[in-house]
Amino acid sequence: MIRKAFVMHVFGDCHEEYKRRHDEIWPEMIEMLKEYGAHDYSIFLDPTTGRLFAYLVIEDEERWSKTAETEICQKWWAYMKDVMETNEDHSPVSLELKEVFYLK
Template sequence: MMIRKASVMHVYKDHYEEYKKRHDELWPEMEEMLKAHGVSDYSIFLLEDTGQLFAYLRVEDEAVYARVSETDICQKWWAYMEPLMETNKNNSPVSIDLTEVFYLA
């Protein structure tokens, strides 16, 4: 059974195009790492009025997914994205997990 996850983040308004460009050109090793950690159906949506990002993905296992942040490629990606969005001290995106309240299969 796949686990659905959703979160919100924030991209700076003057970096919308660059944020999209960098995801359009996602590094192959980043994609490989995510898939190796059981990630699928990963989408990010932008609310242009505010810069709010809504991320949705499915994972096979929460514990395996939690190790994504420990990989060198993830650390490199976070540093690459840091100038474009709100981040924590370790360059990870400021991300708020959302609680699922409805699902229709």
């Protein structure tokens, strides 16, 4: 299993909307994430900065990278683009973090 962490940014006036959308995440989105090997996926918000910290465990990097090609992921990105920083393709602007310590 591979641990991944990354940061994103949600707009200041959209914190509650971002949470609401994730509270009501589409079942087909959850199904796709699991199908592509995601486990223990959590997103945390620093309300003072709007910074989001995401952590998940995946089974395989190559398989995980293909999530972006799925129709449901593309639909989710389009749905979320008005509440967070996104790229031109509507994917979230994110910075993958490098693991520097792990206590098992």
